[in-house]
Structures are given as C-alpha cells and as structure tokens.
Amino acid sequence: MNTLLSIETRNNVLLTMAKLLDEYRADIININKNDCDAYKGDDISMFDRLKVNDAKVDEMIAAAKHLASQDDPVGVERFSFQHENGMQVYNKTASFGTVLIIYESRPDVTVEAAGIAFKSGNKILLKGGKESLNSNLKIVELWHKALKQHNASTDWVEYLQFNRTETQAFLEKPTQKVDLIVPRGGERLIAFVKKHATCPVIISGRGNxxxxxxxxxxxxxxxxxxxxxxxxxxxxxxxxxxxxxxxxxxxxxxxxxxxxxxxxxxxxxxxxxxxxxxxxxxxxxxxxxxxxxxxxxxxxxxxxxxxxxxxxxxxxxxxxxxxxxxxxxxxxxxxxxxxxxxxxTDGGQLGLGGELAISTDKLHQRGPIGLQHLVTNKWYVHGNGQVRR
CATH class of the missing domain: 3.40.309.10 (Aldehyde Dehydrogenase; Chain A, domain 2)
Incomplete structure (x- = not known):
C-alpha cells in the first residue's frame, strides 16, 4: 500500500508535470500525429477527441498548474461533535485509495483526470483506448519522471496495456485493489464497465x-x-x-x-x-x-x-x-x-478548476466531478478508554 503523499509532494509533482509537458510538447504532438494517422475508424467525435495540438497541450499544462494551486481535498473536516461520554468525534474527507480511469481517445484525460485523482491522494490506474496508446504512454512517462524527481514511487500512476478481454478479466477479478472506477467514453464503454465491474463506478453518462x-x-x-x-x-x-x-x-x-x-x-x-x-x-x-x-x-x-x-x-x-x-x-x-x-457543463467553466468526469448518476456526486468530489470520508474518534454500556 502506498502511504499518502504529503500535499507539498503532490503539488510539486503536478508543477513538475506542467514543466515537462511544455518541455516535451513537440514530442507529444508528433507522437499524437502518428496515433491520428493510424486511426482507421469512422467515428468523427472519437477522432476529434484524439487530436493533440499546441492549444490542447496548453490546456493540460494549465490543468496541472491549477490543481497544484488548489487546497488539499484530503483531511477536510465535515462534521464534529463532543459525545456525552467525552469522546471527540470528527468526520473528515479521505482518499478512495486506487482509482481506475478507463477512457477512449482523449490523451488529455491522462493529465487532467489523472491529476485530479492524484491530487486527491489516490493511486491512479489508467486504461486508455488503443487509438491513443502512444500518446498516453508518452504522457505516463512524464508522470513517472515527475514522481521520481520528488522521490515518489512511480506506482502512483500506472498504465494498463490491456485488450478488451484482459480488461474484462481485470474488472471481474482485479489483480490489485481497486476502490473506484471512472469510465470516460461512449455508451458502449460505460455499459461494458457497469456490467463487469466489482467495485463502485461513477457513471459519466451520455449527453443528448x-x-x-x-x-x-x-x-x-x-x-x-x-x-x-x-x-x-x-x-x-x-x-x-x-x-x-x-x-x-x-x-x-x-x-x-x-x-x-x-x-x-x-x-x-x-x-x-x-x-x-x-x-x-x-x-x-x-x-x-x-x-x-x-x-x-x-x-x-x-x-x-x-x-x-x-x-x-x-x-x-x-x-x-x-x-x-x-x-x-x-x-x-x-x-x-x-x-x-x-x-x-464543464468543471473548469463551473468553477471547479477541472473535472474527472461529468456524472449523470445522483450518487455520490452529480454533474462535473472536481477535486473536492473525488474523496470519500472517514470517522475519527478520540477517546481515553470509553466503552459502550
């Protein structure tokens, strides 16, 4: 299990990630061009999401910097009370643990969504589509550079090179603990994840x-x-x-x-x-x-x-x-x-700074899911020997 990184380390990794995205901008765009050239599908919306240009890299950089500037969403006190027996009770936000993001086409998800999950104190598992594999692997390489630079394990961001069959097997019987799954893509992807997942799924549903x-x-x-x-x-x-x-x-x-x-x-x-x-x-x-x-x-x-x-x-x-x-x-x-x-209807536009997904579920969060929503909660109870009579 990865021990929660300090907020200073998490912020420094994000700021370093922003620098690396700028430094390796040309490489990312060239690698992405190869992904675009290799795409043989006829889904124009998927192709549109696949493309990375200078403006898209600028958005990734801005997302990483903005995340670094935001308050720590972990350990925020939501509620407290003094029990009549003297115990002090607190409810505070806590990270989920490990978040799996399954997505199609969009290399920017490898920065923005992963960044939100990382800032929220979670280990990230990324499973992108085959159409954007090379773009995603390059960005994950930069994540690992940023983590190493701040003496953090590269395990915090892991890319799963699974085909559909392997993905289904992982969803049904994960080979490592997964606490939350976020599918980002079309209705078929979301239905596939819902059908096979054995842990909570945030449904980033269709528009229409x-x-x-x-x-x-x-x-x-x-x-x-x-x-x-x-x-x-x-x-x-x-x-x-x-x-x-x-x-x-x-x-x-x-x-x-x-x-x-x-x-x-x-x-x-x-x-x-x-x-x-x-x-x-x-x-x-x-x-x-x-x-x-x-x-x-x-x-x-x-x-x-x-x-x-x-x-x-x-x-x-x-x-x-x-x-x-x-x-x-x-x-x-x-x-x-x-x-x-x-x-x-976008996390950045509605004041969240960025978004992991836009949920059309009503639990546990509806609409754009930002940094402050990608947390669960935990009860902290301090006593000095109290037992329940």
Whole structure:
C-alpha cells in the first residue's frame, strides 16, 4: 500500500508535470500525429477527441498548474461533535485509495483526470483506448519522471496495456485493489464497465441535451445558444434536440432562420415529423446532426426531456422568470440553464478548476466531478478508554 503523499509532494509533482509537458510538447504532438494517422475508424467525435495540438497541450499544462494551486481535498473536516461520554468525534474527507480511469481517445484525460485523482491522494490506474496508446504512454512517462524527481514511487500512476478481454478479466477479478472506477467514453464503454465491474463506478453518462425555446423567448438569444451548443460535436455537453413552443410568435420565421444558420455550418437538421418512431429522441448524436420538434407547453417540454434526455444538461430560453424557475426545478438533468449554453457543463467553466468526469448518476456526486468530489470520508474518534454500556 502506498502511504499518502504529503500535499507539498503532490503539488510539486503536478508543477513538475506542467514543466515537462511544455518541455516535451513537440514530442507529444508528433507522437499524437502518428496515433491520428493510424486511426482507421469512422467515428468523427472519437477522432476529434484524439487530436493533440499546441492549444490542447496548453490546456493540460494549465490543468496541472491549477490543481497544484488548489487546497488539499484530503483531511477536510465535515462534521464534529463532543459525545456525552467525552469522546471527540470528527468526520473528515479521505482518499478512495486506487482509482481506475478507463477512457477512449482523449490523451488529455491522462493529465487532467489523472491529476485530479492524484491530487486527491489516490493511486491512479489508467486504461486508455488503443487509438491513443502512444500518446498516453508518452504522457505516463512524464508522470513517472515527475514522481521520481520528488522521490515518489512511480506506482502512483500506472498504465494498463490491456485488450478488451484482459480488461474484462481485470474488472471481474482485479489483480490489485481497486476502490473506484471512472469510465470516460461512449455508451458502449460505460455499459461494458457497469456490467463487469466489482467495485463502485461513477457513471459519466451520455449527453443528448435539449434546448426548449419557450413562447416568451428572445429568439436572438435562442439562435446564439443553439449554435454554440453545436460548436463541438464530440463533447458530451453538445446540444442534440430542440423543442420549440408552438405558441412562439413568428415561429415559422424563427425555424427557417435557425435551419439556415445550422445548414450553413454543415449541420444536418432532422425534423421530428419525419420520424415515425420515437427512438431518434433517445439518441446521442456526437455528429453534425440536430433534431427539431415542436411542443405545446412547458409542462410537456419538461416531460419530454425527462423521458428522452441523458440526464446531462438542458436549457430553457425565456424572458419569463417564473416559467424558467418551474422548468429548472422540474427537469431531471445534472445541469439546468436559463438563457445560457449547455457548453458550460464543464468543471473548469463551473468553477471547479477541472473535472474527472461529468456524472449523470445522483450518487455520490452529480454533474462535473472536481477535486473536492473525488474523496470519500472517514470517522475519527478520540477517546481515553470509553466503552459502550
């Protein structure tokens, strides 16, 4: 078992990691280019997540530096009380122990998600996809350099070069203790992990996010938010479905302008009336597609979102604050927005500094999971011989 590293050591490793990412920037980008060139799949969102450029390296560096600047999430007192028998009782945050992160495509996860888990005092096991293997191995090599520089064991960050069969065997019968698993990827990956895991799993679920354009909407705001929501199709916070209130003044004109703006951006516009089945409403596109349908009132918009969405993010566009309040209180998604884009469902954007994942579960944390959430808790009880009578 690895003894918890001091907060000074954890911070120093992260700061050294930031320096090494900058120093080896060209190597990372060149190795990643080889991974991109070797990718033969047709999943455009996976390819988008695979790419590493200067801006992406800058984001990795910023994430490592920001993590180093944040308070230690371990050992924070949550509750205390003095028992009538004189015992002093405390409840404090504690690290999970070992966190396994299984992810597809994104080499930045090897820095940001691993960094959050590391700062939280956890040992990290990384299982990336084969499409980003070389990029990931280079970044793990830098983790090991940073750890060695501060006399910390390289065991703190371990990369698992497993194929699918080996991964399944490890999930079902781990060859080392695993306390928490975080899958980062599509629905198939998440279902695979849920099916085979024997320890708790944080479900970083699908998006399939909705925008409801209410009858009292500012249509210019609606246009901006819908277009922005489709600005990164590979993101889980992208918009896939638009519900338009049939009582919206000049609704037809608004829809025509919206369709033109979307098609000018090469986004395929699907119309709900052209589909006989409702299966399309469940689908997360991760593609240059968007579905538009009309709805007769706010209550039915809420019901439709609660039935079909992935529980991730939803938006209402309206000038009516009371209607917005009703919508936000009753829509069952991890993040709800009034006149703002779903693209803000992100740990950095919501003030967490970074994120391990975006959970669509309700336990133990919902929405972006940041540094302060990647901890469990422990009871500390101090006595001087007390026994229970």
């Amino acid at each position: 996010n909705f925008v409801f354009v209410h009858q009292d909407a500012d249509t210019n705001i609606a246009l901006d938010i819908i277009i922005n929501g489709k600005s990164k199709i590979s993101a889980c916070n992208a918009v896939d479905k638009i519900l338009i209130d049939e009582n919206l003044p000049n609704r037809i004109d608004f829809v025509n302008v919206l369709i033109k703006k979307l098609t000018d951006l090469n986004i395929e516009v699907l119309k709900a009336k052209n589909f006989s089945s409702d299966e399309i409403w469940y689908e997360e596109f991760l593609d240059y597609k968007i579905l538009i349908g009309k709805i007769d009132n706010t209550e039915n918009a809420i019901a439709k979102i609660n039935k079909y969405s992935g529980g991730h993010s939803s938006v209402i566009i309206t000038k009516n604050d009371e209607v917005a309040k009703t919508f936000m209180e009753n829509v069952d998604t991890a993040a709800v927005y009034h006149n703002a884009s779903t693209r803000f």
